[in-house]
Amino acid sequence: MPTATLEHVNITVSDIDRTTRMLERIFGWHLRWKGPSINNGQTAHVGTDSSYIALYSPGETDAPNQITYNTQGGLNHVGVIVDDLAAAERRILDAGFVTHSHQTYNPGSRFYFHDYDNVEYEVLSYA
Missing domain, CATH: 3.10.180.10 (2,3-Dihydroxybiphenyl 1,2-Dioxygenase, domain 1)
Structure with missing residues (x-):
């Protein structure tokens, strides 16, 4: 069976530009793409040429209210x-x-x- 490769994960963030700058500064990654997304939101792909984190923001986000280690699928x-x-x-x-x-x-x-x-x-x- 061929080996699979993880291409990206998608995370909802409050400020795409701020998180993009953080990932670029800390990890040396680059902005691969940015544009409109579902629900009138915006998405940015930040990473390397082979993998990235997809940052999604609908504009306003809900503050996290629980520890994700206790949330199924968190x-x-x-x-x-x-x-x-x-x-x-x-x-x-x-x-x-x-x-x-x-x-x-x-x-x-x-x-x-x-x-x-x-x-x-x-x-x-x-x-």
Whole structure:
């Protein structure tokens, strides 16, 4: 059977431009596409040439009111591999976010942070 490849995930955000700038600054990604979307919303694809995060905003969003780990089908976190974990953490801290849950394990190291919309990112390195 051929191996499948994850192309993208789609996340609702409150401010597409702000989240796009954050992902570009922290991970070195680029805006692949931006345009109109369902329900008079807007979508932006931010990532690399082979994979991305689709950011969706209908204009006004509801604030999250529960922990996603307790919600069936909830998004728990987005895992991003980086070459230099310390450099990535410096960019995240410089952007004003708080990192937490640092851990080194076999085969790598990781930490987490929450963005403007409380989306959790796991940043990890196998280097």
